[in-house]
Amino acid sequence: MSRKQGRPKMGHEPLTRDRILVTALDLVDRHGMDALSMRRLASELGVDPMALYHHLPSKSAVVAGLVERVFGEFHVPSPQNATWQDRVHAVAAAYRDLVRSHPNLVLYLTTDREASARGALEGSEALYAALAAAGLPPRQILLAADVVVDFVNGYVLSDAAGHIGESGERAALVARLNESPVDQFPTIRRVVESLTEEELRGDFHAGLGIILAGIQAMQQGSAGQL
């Protein structure tokens, strides 16, 4: 009688928005965004596709719900006795790890402002507070925070794209480099050839460190003008 394998669930537990989103997130984590369809999601829940529409108005609402849920898991660290630099590193790393835990959702996590706003506020507050502790005036806090956020979003996007496509971070670029005439792109060639595999890897905290040094330079520059 059972049309599907071992699932003991008989469809008894009531369908809820939450149960739908949990299943959808699992589906996306396991099989990617392309696997997320209302029909497949419904069949995963053992339910008629149209039943979903009583809890979520559309597919895009499902995706927004996923982003919201994931950002709900974003618990911002606030290390004690830490420099403002360490606090920025901690928030940024927590965000990077959050996105890494759902790499198939990265495009939506970094892009859907509306759905991520609630969770993003907590991260922003921690970031702004760290920059305020560094002694920056409001306008510089805003500028500095934007740089950090844009960098981190760019990083996680490139990080996740590397995981989704099988090629390592720089593989596609190096492949094209090797296809090109040897007299082209001399600087890239020199850099790539003088570094080991290990040194070619990106470094999140090193990159962030450059930005924090720049923030410090900006702050000291403007303090000098006072």
Added chain:
Amino acid sequence: MSRKQGRPKMGHEPLTRDRILVTALDLVDRHGMDALSMRRLASELGVDPMALYHHLPSKSAVVAGLVERVFGEFHVPSPQNATWQDRVHAVAAAYRDLVRSHPNLVLYLTTDREASARGALEGSEALYAALAAAGLPPRQILLAADVVVDFVNGYVLSDAAGHIGESGERAALVARLNESPVDQFPTIRRVVESLTEEELRGDFHAGLGIILAGIQAMQQGSAGQL
């Protein structure tokens, strides 16, 4: 007899990969990614949907072709008598403008390494050369370039998302801030309330300036260690 309005084209000019991509890019620029389907693209060209498959193997090949085409238009500026900082600003701004000219494609432009690799090489060479001119050793060139690239990608993504969704850059965040209890997010509140509308806007070159200051600090720090 004519089923469509005014189009004088009779389907005479032969279907080519290039003609397909030009039409596809126009479709995406005008109506967004969702409007790009093989069937609609074919009807735009006055042709049977399956005709497309003789020139491009799949829809994803069409999208990759678009990315490739757009990056083909990426002509990297190399200003004369410019500081290395100005050269980085120029390359970054050219890339930003390129993406801005096709905002509906931003997700694919920033994400599809494979299709963008050819065009990205020219930008990278200019960037690496500028950083080499700044006196950085290879490993630092790589790290610094990654920071610049990740920042710029994060920026254009957020910039384009602002244009696609109608809300201005920070609108969603401020909206949620106003919905929240007034004792929450004190630092964000203080920053947002002390700035004018104008000062709340992001600033691409200011952000990039912070990063360049950080690069300079890193370089001087390591030079001091020699």
Added chain:
DNA sequence: ACCTGAACACCGTTCAAGT
């Protein structure tokens, strides 16, 4: 070689109907 048309296996969503 290039284009067509029917067909297959999917989509998201609306609407009327069931309990």
Added chain:
DNA sequence: ACCTGAACACCGTTCAAGT
């Protein structure tokens, strides 16, 4: 109130057939 089932207007892609 919540779920169902048929139906509509789409998809991408395969395959056999036309010229």
